[in-house]
Amino acid sequence: AQSVTQPDIHITVSEGASLELRCNYSYGATPYLFWYVQSPGQGLQLLLKYFSGDTLVQGIKGFEAEFKRSQSSFNLRKPSVHWSDAAEYFCAVGDNNAGNMLTFGGGTRLMVKP
Amino acid sequence: NAGVTQTPKFQVLKTGQSMTLQCAQDMNHEYMSWYRQDPGMGLRLIHYSVGAGITDQGEVPNGYNVSRSTTEDFPLRLLSAAPSQTSVYFCASRGGRTLLRSGYEQYFGPGTRLTVT
Numbered sequence: 453a454q455s456v457t458q459p460d461i462h463i464t465v466s467e468g469a470s471l472e473l474r475c476n477y478s479y480g481a482t483p484y485l486f487w488y489v490q491s492p493g494q495g496l497q498l499l500l501k502y503f504s505g506d507t508l509v510q511g512i513k514g515f516e517a518e519f520k521r522s523q524s525s526f527n528l529r530k531p532s533v534h535w536s537d538a539a540e541y542f543c544a545v546g547d548n549n550a551g552n553m554l555t556f557g558g559g560t561r562l563m564v565k566p
Numbered sequence: 567n568a569g570v571t572q573t574p575k576f577q578v579l580k581t582g583q584s585m586t587l588q589c590a591q592d593m594n595h596e597y598m599s600w601y602r603q604d605p606g607m608g609l610r611l612i613h614y615s616v617g618a619g620i621t622d623q624g625e626v627p628n629g630y631n632v633s634r635s636t637t638e639d640f641p642l643r644l645l646s647a648a649p650s651q652t653s654v655y656f657c658a659s660r661g662g663r664t665l666l667r668s669g670y671e672q673y674f675g676p677g678t679r680l681t682v683t
Contacts, residue, residue, distance in 0.1 A: 458608075494676070495656065495677055496609075496656070498671055498672075501671065544609075553597075553614045554611070554672060555611070555625075556608030556609040558608045559608050
């Protein structure tokens with residue numbers, strides 16, 4: 453069975469600083485990978501996705517992620533964090549054998565210091 | 567389009583009560599699913615459906631039933647609520663059977679916060 457690990461439960465960065473959120477996955481085939489963001493009390497919004505091709509994918513709100521097959525990682529990055537980026541971030545892998553239903557990591561809560 | 571809608575937004579149940587969480591989508595999506603969200607555990611798949619009349623179990627199906635009689639609706643039933651089912655429940659949908667048609671993007675509803683006392 454596939455799994456996703458987000459090693460950092462909480463991260464605090466200063467506004468304007470760069471950000472990297474880690475994600476490691478376990479999946480037997482070529483993974484479909486996703487990053488979602490959830491603001492407090494809200495649903496999930498898709499930031500970006502990887503299916504194939506270029507291993508560096510661009511998303512909304514200035515986020516990008518890099519797929520590294522050799523490290524089974526799909527880390528999320530942003531060069532300059534804004535206070536509005538404070539939220540919880542989830543990495544997920546899609547199961548091709550189950551209608552691409554998603555397996556999520558435990559999430560990383562991002563706090564932004566002014 | 568309203569997208570994915572869920573009702574109710576909040577619900578408090580007593581142990582042993584039953585209820586149905588409603589989910590509807592107006593995007594003509596074939597695939598629908600239910601997840602529960604618990605602190606530190608991300609979202610976990612409860613049940614999913616790949617089309618009307620077809621459902622299957624996810625990671626945590628015990629205590630929940632689903633059916634899919636129409637493309638639009640995918641209700642989740644709690645037969646006898648337990649405190650362990652206190653959670654936030656999200657319904658999601660995605661369209662198409664191929665990567666090109668859907669991009670595999672799942673659209674999530676706003677969630678239902680359920681408390682079982």
